[in-house]
Amino acid sequence: MRLVMKDSFVAMGVAILLFFIVIATFATVLAPYGPYEVMMTEAGRLDRLARPSFEHPLGTTAYGNDVLSQFIHGSRVALIVGLVAAVAVGFVSTVFGVVAGYFGGLVDDVLMRITDVALSIPTLPFAIVAVSLLGPSVQNIILVISILFWRNGARIIRSAVLTERERIYVKWARAAGASHFHVILHHILPNIVRVIFLWITMSVAFAILAEASLSFLGLGDPTVISWGQMLNTAFSSGSLRTAWWWVVPPCIALTLLVSSLYLIGRGFEEQTNPRLRRY
Amino acid sequence: MGALAKLNERLRAKPAAHMLVERLSIAYQTPRGPFRAVDDVSFEVAAGATLGLVGESGCGKSTVVKSLMGLLPEGTSVSGRALLNGTDILGLSERALSDVRWTKIALITQSAMNSLDPVYCIGDQITESILAHERVSKAVAWARAEQMFEIVGLPGSRLTEFPHQFSGGMRQRAVIAMALSLNAGLLLADEPTTALDPIMQDQIMSRIRSIHADMRRSMILVTHDIAVVAETCETIAVMYAGEVVEAGPTAQVLQNPRHPYTMGLQNAFPKLPVRGQSRMPLISIPGTVPNLLHPPVGCRFAGRCPFATDLCRSEAPAKLSNSISQSAACHYQDRASEFRAIAQKASTWRHKDG
Amino acid sequence: MDKTPPSPTVIEARDLKTHFQARSSLIGALAGRQPRAIRALDGVDLAIRRNEIYGLVGESGSGKSTLGMSLVRMYEPTGGEVHYNGENITHVHGKALKDYRRAAQIIFQDPYSSLNPRLTIGQIIEEPLKIHRIGDAAERQRRVEKALELVRIPAEENLHRYPSDLSGGQRQRVAIARALVLEPQFIVADEPVSMLDVSIQASVLEILDDLSRDLGLAVLYISHDIATVGYICSHVAVMYLGQIVEEGTAEDILTAPQHPYTQRLMAAIPSIVPDENRERVELKGDVPSPLDIPPGCRFSSRCPYATELCTTVEPQLVPTAEAHRVRCHLYDAEAVATHPSLEPPTSQAA
Ligand SMILES: Nc1ncnc2c1ncn2[C@@H]1O[C@H](COP(=O)(O)OP(=O)(O)OP(=O)(O)O)[C@@H](O)[C@H]1O
Ligand SMILES: Nc1ncnc2c1ncn2[C@@H]1O[C@H](COP(=O)(O)OP(=O)(O)OP(=O)(O)O)[C@@H](O)[C@H]1O
Ligand code: SF4
Ligand code: SF4
Ligand SMILES: [Mg+2]
Numbered sequence A: 001m002r003l004v005m006k007d008s009f010v011a012m013g014v015a016i017l018l019f020f021i022v023i024a025t026f027a028t029v030l031a032p033y034g035p036y037e038v039m040m041t042e043a044g045r046l047d048r049l050a051r052p053s054f055e056h057p058l059g060t061t062a063y064g065n066d067v068l069s070q071f072i073h074g075s076r077v078a079l080i081v082g083l084v085a086a087v088a089v090g091f092v093s094t095v096f097g098v099v100a101g102y103f104g105g106l107v108d109d110v111l112m113r114i115t116d117v118a119l120s121i122p123t124l125p126f127a128i129v130a131v132s133l134l135g136p137s138v139q140n141i142i143l144v145i146s147i148l149f150w151r152n153g154a155r156i157i158r159s160a161v162l163t164e165r166e167r168i169y170v171k172w173a174r175a176a177g178a179s180h181f182h183v184i185l186h187h188i189l190p191n192i193v194r195v196i197f198l199w200i201t202m203s204v205a206f207a208i209l210a211e212a213s214l215s216f217l218g219l220g221d222p223t224v225i226s227w228g229q230m231l232n233t234a235f236s237s238g239s240l241r242t243a244w245w246w247v248v249p250p251c252i253a254l255t256l257l258v259s260s261l262y263l264i265g266r267g268f269e270e271q272t273n274p275r276l277r278r279y
Numbered sequence B: 001m002g003a004l005a006k007l008n009e010r011l012r013a014k015p016a017a018h019m020l021v022e023r024l025s026i027a028y029q030t031p032r033g034p035f036r037a038v039d040d041v042s043f044e045v046a047a048g049a050t051l052g053l054v055g056e057s058g059c060g061k062s063t064v065v066k067s068l069m070g071l072l073p074e075g076t077s078v079s080g081r082a083l084l085n086g087t088d089i090l091g092l093s094e095r096a097l098s099d100v101r102w103t104k105i106a107l108i109t110q111s112a113m114n115s116l117d118p119v120y121c122i123g124d125q126i127t128e129s130i131l132a133h134e135r136v137s138k139a140v141a142w143a144r145a146e147q148m149f150e151i152v153g154l155p156g157s158r159l160t161e162f163p164h165q166f167s168g169g170m171r172q173r174a175v176i177a178m179a180l181s182l183n184a185g186l187l188l189a190d191e192p193t194t195a196l197d198p199i200m201q202d203q204i205m206s207r208i209r210s211i212h213a214d215m216r217r218s219m220i221l222v223t224h225d226i227a228v229v230a231e232t233c234e235t236i237a238v239m240y241a242g243e244v245v246e247a248g249p250t251a252q253v254l255q256n257p258r259h260p261y262t263m264g265l266q267n268a269f270p271k272l273p274v275r276g277q278s279r280m281p282l283i284s285i286p287g288t289v290p291n292l293l294h295p296p297v298g299c300r301f302a303g304r305c306p307f308a309t310d311l312c313r314s315e316a317p318a319k320l321s322n323s324i325s326q327s328a329a330c331h332y333q334d335r336a337s338e339f340r341a342i343a344q345k346a347s348t349w350r351h352k353d354g
Numbered sequence C: 001m002d003k004t005p006p007s008p009t010v011i012e013a014r015d016l017k018t019h020f021q022a023r024s025s026l027i028g029a030l031a032g033r034q035p036r037a038i039r040a041l042d043g044v045d046l047a048i049r050r051n052e053i054y055g056l057v058g059e060s061g062s063g064k065s066t067l068g069m070s071l072v073r074m075y076e077p078t079g080g081e082v083h084y085n086g087e088n089i090t091h092v093h094g095k096a097l098k099d100y101r102r103a104a105q106i107i108f109q110d111p112y113s114s115l116n117p118r119l120t121i122g123q124i125i126e127e128p129l130k131i132h133r134i135g136d137a138a139e140r141q142r143r144v145e146k147a148l149e150l151v152r153i154p155a156e157e158n159l160h161r162y163p164s165d166l167s168g169g170q171r172q173r174v175a176i177a178r179a180l181v182l183e184p185q186f187i188v189a190d191e192p193v194s195m196l197d198v199s200i201q202a203s204v205l206e207i208l209d210d211l212s213r214d215l216g217l218a219v220l221y222i223s224h225d226i227a228t229v230g231y232i233c234s235h236v237a238v239m240y241l242g243q244i245v246e247e248g249t250a251e252d253i254l255t256a257p258q259h260p261y262t263q264r265l266m267a268a269i270p271s272i273v274p275d276e277n278r279e280r281v282e283l284k285g286d287v288p289s290p291l292d293i294p295p296g297c298r299f300s301s302r303c304p305y306a307t308e309l310c311t312t313v314e315p316q317l318v319p320t321a322e323a324h325r326v327r328c329h330l331y332d333a334e335a336v337a338t339h340p341s342l343e344p345p346t347s348q349a350a
């Protein structure tokens, strides 16, 4: 971690990510109201589309919900979907990529044909159809995202393994009597972690964006608030153009979170690339 | 046919080039500061003569060649002069260079694969370079390419094939054919045979030698194989860490080296056994080449030289100018014969690491 | 020379064959198409004794590396046998194979990619000990230091450095140390110095030479550089298209070669003292592909002495003198007797 901090871009990325993690973890404490708690004006009417004020720093929605509270609770979905999907995607693509790349031959042929088939699935239409069929829930969204993103990762990791496999120290370790497991663990994986890590940070970003898009299209989990859903409600209520306080926060948050992941991924790549390493 | 004969006539009439390099210094720009790959190098190649440029890997041989072809990366600082038949070719614009490259100076590179384009057939690549500089029809250019292929021992019918269909040795010969196609006055050959097996190396070197003899082109041959230079070149320049440390007629330099590095190089060079004679041990030169980001103040060889004194470590010996007779950049040239006797003993080179 | 009794044979190949399949596509394999065989190694006999460095030279692509890899069982031979200390290990598996891998090691050409850049020198040399579960941490440390000492790399300053901090010569010596740490009896050195600068080659060759003498190692030294073979090898074999075409003491092969290919190979080597009348036999054509081996003598398509017999009957490796064998009809008394047109070429230095 100390190493990672040296790079100011990475530090920025980590800071942004930590910020959102804190918000998500303490959402119930930080949020002034419940996400769907209905606000009333003193006159006893629904407090619709109120501009930012002291009680409602980010104003209210068309249905009288506090935007700040929705925003804070929404970060949870983004992070959960992002992390869980990324771990699933990272795991599946690493297994596929390493097995195909390392063993080669028929195993590779078969696994790569499966990947090719998976790759030919069109992303958004598949996601929309699958989520509508399975039913809109956070679990199903994660499942669909994992199904969609492992395939590119498997290819990227496989090609990294293909180069590593040809390294002379790999051949040498085999000649010295090392098992395949030992070779993969000691020589292949350590040299491709940066590819895997880069891929995982990318897939966190993809997953967050995918969840937001699905929710925006109205396919989000109706029981949990998310940033995509906030945008969706703003859009369907027709206030997308007028209520900037409602629309801007989730947009900025999505952009910041996704860029923080890219920054971290890039920085990690540089830190661990032995050719760029500084002494 | 008439057109081809005329083209051949025109090309044959080109004179061999005279190349005079004076005080050439080249520094690559790196993130950690200027890397002085070549430092104050001077040499001369008389018209029709052959110069061998030898030295340790990384001593700047290819850098010198690239500077003459105008192939250094942008931002590299170059000083000094390189007079080709009296005109300076350093720092020419890309346009001016296109009149020099291939027509006046041709290059045979270290890796043939890099100088051939995999998507065009070899015949097209050779004719294209002819057509770029000579106003002849495509058929005439192709006929010329066929002649070049025969000179390097490849059947003209294989001009229609692609680089990947050739073996390593054949590709190298195709590159030579391309370099010869405009009969440039100066041929630069940068390790033309390094990656090949001995028989292929020998066949290509004898091709280059016979071409040189028949057409009297001037040539600079870069190699780390001093035996190849001994067989091919009239003069030799030995480089070490960016400098020419010894130069002169090949036979003289190799028989009576005056610079301790040349002596060490000779000991380290494996020779074939002679029947019934016990052999000299192989002796390596201990230590490593100095880092040219921070070149040492004194003689650059001092860290590895068995004869180094305090004078060597504090003051650099005078650089070589381009004289025709044998000369060396060493403070103790006058003691060369004494050094040679000591340098032959393995124990002389053992005092530092193994 | 000296008449000490010969030391025992460590490794022996008997009619060893390793063929590769030209890679077939999945569709081809499903359609049951038979891939063509690349006969990279095609019937090699060879024996290396204790304390001996055996040189292997030959045309690029002639199967030298394939032989080395087959001897250490990195390739599973297609036919023939490999014997280690008299025991047939050609097809052993499991524990027996692991034991053999401990005894037979290989060093590769490229000192820049033969060491894992993420491990320290100490970890790199310790790895084989861990693979074979030898000793505890202290014992392993002791062995690592001993191996480094053998290749003359000071242990304390280098144990914690990374490969990128070492020069090419030092890396190649670390690769040798890694091979030595298991105390092997047999090492294949596949072009160990060809990527090193001439000024430092000698130090690596010298270490190989000392080790074979002091530790009783049997070494197979593969190289294009025939002059270096002359420095450290006692015996030499010359390969052409998957077979040994000539074999004998280093002095015989290097100074009085008999097979037309070897003669050509020796004539190809330039020398520092140029020999004006060095005669060369120009070889026609290129090396045939191991996918399409010519009938009869494999060298017949390029041999200047080839006769009709050569293009039909395959010559055998026959002894021409003590410890000197040649695969050529010209030296086969029987063939010469029945085919008077054959006339042996005079060997150049004899
Ligand atoms: N583009 C570049 N930027 C920075 N340094 C460079 C560049 N090209 C070469 N060098 C450095 O300049 C030095 C001289 O390189 P050069 O290629 O001229 O060596 P050489 O004598 O041809 O070596 P070799 O025998 O290995 O081909 C080397 O230390 C090399 O690392
Ligand atoms: N794994 C493999 N699969 C298919 N063909 C192979 C394989 N390894 C080697 N070959 C082929 O076998 C032949 C012998 O190759 P090998 O590497 O043993 O030659 P070599 O004598 O070591 O050559 P060099 O001197 O160039 O290293 C070549 O034609 C090569 O293309
Ligand atoms: S100047 Fe000194 S250090 Fe340099 S080569 Fe001559 S004797 Fe050696
Ligand atoms: S058997 Fe015939 S073709 Fe083969 S090497 Fe001998 S003479 Fe040449
Ligand atoms: Mg070079």
Ligand SMILES: [Mg+2]
Residues within 6 Å of the ligand: C064, C065, C066, C190
């Ligand atoms: Mg090989």
